Structure formats: C-alpha cells, structure tokens
Amino acid sequence: MKAMSSSRLAVALYCALLLTGTCRPERVAAEPPTSSPTERNDSIRVVLKYLWPVVASAEKEQNIGRVYYRAVCSPDDRIDTFPLTFPKIDVQPPAKGGTVLSRIQSMFRRDREVMVTEDSAGMVRVRIGEPAETILHTRISRLPLDADSQYNVISALGAIESAPAVQSVMGKLKIHVADRVANYQVLPPRAELPHLPTEIVDATLDQALDMVARTWQGIVFFGACDPPATYEVFFVDSPYFAGKRL
Numbered sequence: 001m002k003a004m005s006s007s008r009l010a011v012a013l014y015c016a017l018l019l020t021g022t023c024r025p026e027r028v029a030a031e032p033p034t035s036s037p038t039e040r041n042d043s044i045r046v047v048l049k050y051l052w053p054v055v056a057s058a059e060k061e062q063n064i065g066r067v068y069y070r071a072v073c074s075p076d077d078r079i080d081t082f083p084l085t086f087p088k089i090d091v092q093p094p095a096k097g098g099t100v101l102s103r104i105q106s107m108f109r110r111d112r113e114v115m116v117t118e119d120s121a122g123m124v125r126v127r128i129g130e131p132a133e134t135i136l137h138t139r140i141s142r143l144p145l146d147a148d149s150q151y152n153v154i155s156a157l158g159a160i161e162s163a164p165a166v167q168s169v170m171g172k173l174k175i176h177v178a179d180r181v182a183n184y185q186v187l188p189p190r191a192e193l194p195h196l197p198t199e200i201v202d203a204t205l206d207q208a209l210d211m212v213a214r215t216w217q218g219i220v221f222f223g224a225c226d227p228p229a230t231y232e233v234f235f236v237d238s239p240y241f242a243g244k245r246l
Helices: 037-056 100-107 147-151 153-161 164-173 205-216
Strands: 002-006 026-028 065-070 089-091 114-118 124-128 139-144 180-184 199-204 219-225 230-236
Touching: 037 065, 037 089, 037 100, 037 219, 065 205, 100 114, 100 124, 139 153, 139 164, 139 205, 147 153, 153 164, 153 205, 153 230, 199 205, 205 219, 205 230
Parallel strands: 065 124, 065 219
Antiparallel strands: 002 180, 026 089, 114 124, 139 199, 219 230
C-alpha cells in the first residue's frame, strides 16, 4: 500500500456496493458547511446510485464520464481538513430505454441547474451549476510520466496536478486545495493493464482528466467553490463509493 498526501489536489478513489432494490425519486439536500464528510458522501452517493449503472452498462467506449459541480465552500478556518459540500440537485431514476446521453439527461430532467452533454468522442459531461473552470483550461505542454503514474489512477491524477503549468496558474489564481491522504495499492507495470502513455503532450488540464477517465473507464469528478477559491478532483471506476452501498 502507498500513502500519498497532497496539499494541492484532492484526489480520492472511492468504492461502494452495487445498487440493489427499488429506485425512487430522491432529492439531494445541500448540506450546510458544518456538515460531516459522511453526509457529504451520502449526497454524492445518491447521484452515483443512478449514474453509475447507466455508465457501466454502456459500450466500452462510452462507459466514461465527467461531472463538474459548483460546491459549497467550507468555513475559512476549516478548509485544510474539510471536503467541499456537494450541491443541492433533484435526481430521478434514469429512463429504461434510449442512449446513454438521453438516460443520463432523464436523471436530471427536473433540475434546471444541471446540463448534460456529449462530445464527439462519446464523453458525457454533467455540469451542476457553474463551477469556476479557469484552472481546467491550463495547457500542459509536456509532462513525462513515470511507471507509477502511468499505471495507477491516483498517482496519475497527482502527477497531472503537479505539472509546472498547473502549479503556476494555481499560484497566480490563489487556488487552494484541502489536504487529502489516499491509501491505495500500487500496481506494477504490465502490458495488459490500462495505462497512460509515457508522457502527456499539448493538453489542457481538462483534457488530461479526460484521458484518466478514458484510460481507467470511469467517472472523474471536478468540484469548485469560491471564496476561498478551492477545488477537488476524485475518480470513481466501480459500483462502490466510500465503502457503502450506493
């Protein structure tokens, strides 16, 4: 197991059990800044309960996605240890038939703050509110990746965030990211395992995160709030989240 602490990027790989039972409409209430990480995870879990089965049931090239959300900032004196609060959204069970895009759109049909689109490469993007995305437009000219970062998703996210261009923009914009510690098993390089190339060339931070989603066939979340300017990134690639049933 490898422990990684970053004072800049909130990176977490979460797991939870596959949804079973009857689906019904649920409203995810925005928790106040004094809410606990457990309550915050419960809010995200409701979204994933409906979103993950749709993504996982898609063809190989479409079982990926991105979620961008405007979060609720924590009090200034707690931002070093407190996660961002997931926003208030109205989530419905997805339609039983149709394309991946239409089924995900149907989940948020009652919430005007949510927009779901799909690009030409098949990446579905869910935007909740209007998070500050300036940092995502940062261009990385060239970023060499070691074997750990090529074959392990959390290491990959950490390496991408540590790119000099990204760090420079974060400094100029005074963007803060709360401390996170991730414990994960490091996979050794093997040709049959999903992995990134030896370097990322001429890509924005957002495009690099797309590469992570496509390589490990999962969903990359990006949340941002201000003030203070804060963001977090985490990845979900299984029907598990935060160790609990979806």
